[in-house]
Amino acid sequence: MSTPIYKGYNFTISPLQPATEILIAELGAVGFESFVETETGVNAYIQEKDWNPSILEDIYVLSSNEFTISYVQEEIEQVNWNEEWEKNFEPILVDQKCSVRAPFHEKKEVEFDIVIEPKMSFGTGHHETTHMMIQHLLTLDVKDKKTLDMGCGTGVLAILAEMRGAKPIDAIDIDNWCYLNTLENVARNSCTHITAYEGDASLLDNKTYQLIIANINRNILIADMNKYVTCLAAKGDLLLSGFYEEDFEIIKKTCVNLELVFNTKIDKNNWVAAHFKKV
16 A cells, blocks of 8 residues: 655644644544644644645634634655654553553563554554543443444554453544554454444444443534433443543533533543543
8 A cells, every 4th residue: 555645734822722622623624634732732634635725724713813823834755654653652551451562562461462553543552541541441340331432543442442341342433544543453453343433423323332432532522422422321331531631620511411420530641531420
């Protein structure tokens, strides 16, 4: 398969939040597939085949009076992204129980050994949100629970859920690269109970799950929360992350208004992963 060619935008944002989250969500909706948050804003990347000169015209946050956002466009040299992340990707260990590593890393003697090649997908375990969601899954009883991993990225959380006994599992991501990457990583970890789908919350119609995992961002979580709750079985568990500590109260309020009960949360570097239950 030929290596994709990318275009990059370096955004400078003031104040950083919630403008950065909103911008990432809006850019993702028009085809941007990779984001790197910086001290001054965010760098965003899109495949050249998905780009057009007017792609930023309908990005609402860029014209908002609440924030000051400037950007510089750059041409990205054609590179082998797999080789790039291999240069920098280090294995991680979560609570001495779960290892997330690349195929070329030495296997660790842990209870759950996950092998992934993230390529351009989100979810290596290095980001605080993925790390904390792994922590939740390590303590939650998921055996034989029908599970949804919404915004699955690399599929790492769905893979861990299966390793801990969850089944069957649906893994959904709106990004084609993530969908394909999840398929690869599911096969790489010999998972047999995970079905991957490319799409959004509209795929959840008439579905029911006992466990829903959603590591996305605040705005999408809030927009789709009613759909998650409708799909969640009685006494089901909802794990949410992808938002900051200052956003927790609005997430909690949204969940409580839909008759969910707050259970617990984990904090890491101002990021939050929360556990809610349906009564």
